[in-house]
Amino acid sequence: MTSTVQGYANDSATAPLKPYRFERRDPLPHDVQLDILYCGVCHSDLHTAKNEWKNTVYPFVPGHEIVGRVTKVGSAVKAFKAGDLVAVGCMVDSCRECPSCKEHLEQYCDQMPTFTYNSSDKHSGKMTYGGYSTHIVVDENYVLRVPKEYKEEDLPGVAPLLCAGITMYSPLRHWKIGKGSKVGVVGLGGLGHMAIKIAHALGAHVVLFTTSPGKTADAKKLGAKDVVISKNPEEMKKHLKSFDFIIDTVSADHNLDNYTELLKRDGVLCLIGVPEHQHPSPNIGNLIFGRRSIAGSIIGGIKETQEMLDFCAKHKLKAEIEMIPIQKINEAYERMLKSDVKYRFVIDIASLRK
Template identity: 65%
Template sequence: MFSCIGYAATAPDQPLAPFSFERRDPTPEDVEIDILYCGVCHSDLHMARNEWGVSTYPVVPGHEIVGRVKRVGSDVTRFKAGDLVGVGCMVDSCRTCSSCKEGLEQFCEAGMIGTYNAPDKHTGGMTYGGYSKSVVVYEGFVLKIADTLDPAAAAPLLCAGITTYSPLRHWKVGPGKKVGIVGLGGLGHMGLKFAHAFGAQVALFTTSPSKAEDAKRLGADTVIISTNADEMKAHAGSFDFILDCVSAPHDINAYIALLKRDGTIVSVGVPEKPFQVVTMGLVLGRRSFAGSLIGGIPETQEMLDFCAEHGITSDVEVIKIDEINTAYERMLKSDVKYRFAIDMASLAA
């Protein structure tokens, strides 16, 4: 074991603060990573404040990790010291179930091991995330990141990136498809970038007319103000696919009505309260309402390689670690374009 420092929440009503803890020494299959940047995901806030009712304290958040390999175990073959690498939302799984064998570790039948706030078989405690100086991860859950990508802007790809890339790929978004992205935030702005890069005709749905110019810069061909009934009606029955990135309460049925026959809407925003779906809206057009998680390790690596090839990263505002509590409050107000990335060099030794 070795000493590590990070920032943790010690109770749901307490701000994140400096925290010292122990990391395991690398096993023969492990990679030790010095963390350069860690993205700030809304789920970090949910977990720090126990808004999902599953947090075990202390919580060291962070699952959008980019860093340099410091050392590797004796059996590691894919990485060496100095490599630029990433770690996303999971650090292990059972590795033997049908989902794991298919490279869909996010659906591990025994339950994937989250990067933080998950049982840690090595320490007997809980996993601690990327708001810290370093992390030790099994080689199979470490990802290669091209040196051509800005490491700060690449960090959110490990969650926001793969969360939007995976459903767009799974439902075969591409040329000839009319695609809608609901919401322009950390997820939505990546959805726009990917859908555009895949060659689709892309529309952004937003409640804020002021976001139109930025949406078009990010890849939208059309911006639809979702509170304008006439604008929504003008697009009825015309979308092949809609990716709903909004976590605040909203009427999903208004978007189902915009789908073509056999169209699909996929939710990745996970609102706190369940949707009230009018089944007839699905039945009349043989439409589908689905959900999507992140992606497995192979698909996440595919996404990172695609980003390197096409020069795609997240739009980030880099902050110091001692600004994290202010960043959480700003995130709640959507006061960030479009993801915070923590410069971990700001974490005092």
């Protein structure tokens, strides 16, 4: 049995998103069905809609920063009930048997996790459709709980935590950032602004690297102690060999040496963005002299995503957002390409029910 969903999709790399109706399965014994309230707009939505990663299957329904309310649960579900506020992030399933899945690191599943959109659906055999839609059905093991501390009016700002938030939280935790750590954040966008907030809440001394002097005041409001204009070599030099950790959210190709030389001995430069053209090969001397590392990281596991939501609730953290009706989504994509958003668009899914 299935139910009809109203969503938004596009049907080619150059086509805009428009209304699209499709079917979702009725809850199986371990499924949770939720009405979607808000869905964040991630850069991955845009990259996939435009087939920039050359793997998009159309029609394509984006959205993996989902907050909603449970409407129905399967017969075996104990942890959730109708009325609960829940969230769904970038994954809706994984193999559950490989070493990564067994260690709660489903994002590194050997078989690749089933992503919330544009992934092969184990149940239907078709592609998964994301959160630009009225409701979704997800296995209970991949559903998160929205902490009670969040009020109704906080929920739009909670949605981006499901991708932007966890993408920053997981590496900061993995590299044990806390009091006494000096952390650099490269780029102030949807990801960077969450990195500043979370690293600050973890007790770190946070420095933003940006190319735009206009962002200084905002970065400080978000929790940065210092702002460095990265195209000014003099300013950069002041921070030589001083960072424990630098998280680089910029996806355009750039010279990584400017950052590796700012790391202390054993410091780590962690890359989050996937550049369309490779970064220039880094200077190996910078790595050897100082035992420094260049690393990468992607989202976080389900258990850690819950931990991140609980941490953010405790520290009263949420994303800075601009809410839009779904009818403005194509315009929002245009504005994202110009970095004209502070710092995340969130779709009010009520606009889809009208």
